[in-house]
Amino acid sequence: MAAxxxxxxxxxxxxxxxxxxxxxxxxxxxxxxxxxxxxxPRFINELISMFTNDAEAYIAEITNALSLTEVxxxxxxxxxxxxxxxxxxxxxxxxYQACCELRVAADDGDKDRCDELFLRVKEEFNTLKQCLDSIxxxxxxxxxxxxxxxRRRPL
Amino acid sequence: xAPTLPSSDQASDQDNWDNGRLARKRxxxxxxxxxxxxxxxxxxxxxxxxxxxxxxxxxxGVQTQGVxxxxxxxxxxxxxxxxxxxxxxxxxxVLNGLEATRQIRDMGVxxxxxxxxxxxxxxxxxxxxxxxxxVFIEKPLDPEHLVPxxxxxxxx
Numbered sequence: 001m002a003a004x005x006x007x008x009x010x011x012x013x014x015x016x017x018x019x020x021x022x023x024x025x026x027x028x029x030x031x032x033x034x035x036x037x038x039x040x041p042r043f044i045n046e047l048i049s050m051f052t053n054d055a056e057a058y059i060a061e062i063t064n065a066l067s068l069t070e071v072x073x074x075x076x077x078x079x080x081x082x083x084x085x086x087x088x089x090x091x092x093x094x095x096y097q098a099c100c101e102l103r104v105a106a107d108d109g110d111k112d113r114c115d116e117l118f119l120r121v122k123e124e125f126n127t128l129k130q131c132l133d134s135i136x137x138x139x140x141x142x143x144x145x146x147x148x149x150x151r152r153r154p155l
Numbered sequence: 156x157a158p159t160l161p162s163s164d165q166a167s168d169q170d171n172w173d174n175g176r177l178a179r180k181r182x183x184x185x186x187x188x189x190x191x192x193x194x195x196x197x198x199x200x201x202x203x204x205x206x207x208x209x210x211x212x213x214x215x216g217v218q219t220q221g222v223x224x225x226x227x228x229x230x231x232x233x234x235x236x237x238x239x240x241x242x243x244x245x246x247x248x249v250l251n252g253l254e255a256t257r258q259i260r261d262m263g264v265x266x267x268x269x270x271x272x273x274x275x276x277x278x279x280x281x282x283x284x285x286x287x288x289x290v291f292i293e294k295p296l297d298p299e300h301l302v303p304x305x306x307x308x309x310x311x
Contacts, residue, residue, distance in 0.1 A: 028295055035210055043210075051203045081246045084273045086203035089295040
């Protein structure tokens with residue numbers, strides 16, 4: 001059956017391509033998709049959920065460290081390292097770039113610059129999260145439709 | 156919560172990824188067959204990174220364990236558990252990757268150690284190599300760097 005513009009899989013492919021074109025996702029996300037074939041169908045959705053939950057925790061810790069009277073740059077750098085690693089692994093290109101810039105400001109101990117760049121990190125995270133949530137939802141619909149199709153097949 | 160372990164479920168027939176880059180990466184994922192059962196320890200403080208690295212290794216049939224800090228890695232090795240490969244992040248909670256690597260080497264462990272980290276420079280690379288890792292790779296771990304190492308460990 002030829003894929004059409006209403007085909008959910010084609011729509012998902014097109015969406016991911018758009019996210020690539022906008023720089024929100026990079027090739028590392030493609031690598032996840034390649035791994036997906038070896039795992040259970042819900043692997044991508046579970047990984048996305050894990051990433052977003054952990055990223056929100058790192059962002060909360062960085063927020064706290066930046067809010068202290070004496071900014072805790074050591075904690076910022078430590079949590080940023082983990083956030084950068086997971087962001088790179090999930091393929092969040094623009095967010096990763098924003099984290100790298102924040103890391104420079106944290107290394108320099110520049111609070112004002114950190115505040116400014118952290119804002120961008122949070123904005124890029126929100127964009128990435130929306131993108132990944134959309135992918136998750138589309139994947140869930142594809143998996144559900146596939147399950148219903150198999151159940152309708154004659155024995 | 157880690158993603159569910161691999162099952163025998165197959166992707167839907169509708170799930171057709173028509174992407175040239177994806178096809179090449181998938182090909183790379185399945186291009187080797189290991190003759191021996193290899194084991195690997197993944198040491199990374201970030202859950203997503205650790206899970207991804209373990210999943211990549213498992214896709215090649217490597218048995219893996221994961222720990223999230225340097226102290227637990229050293230304790231695990233000290234307990235006598237042996238691995239063919241240790242993948243360790245430079246920056247870790249509790250005990251950092253550099254010191255953990257030194258302590259593991261000081262125990263007389265000679266297995267292949269792969270140092271990984273994010274956004275590093277030449278100085279970090281040299282320090283990690285001096286601490287005792289055999290190879291240094293920028294995150295994320297990918298098949299292009301991992302496959303040659305697995306082949307070497309497998310004696311191919």
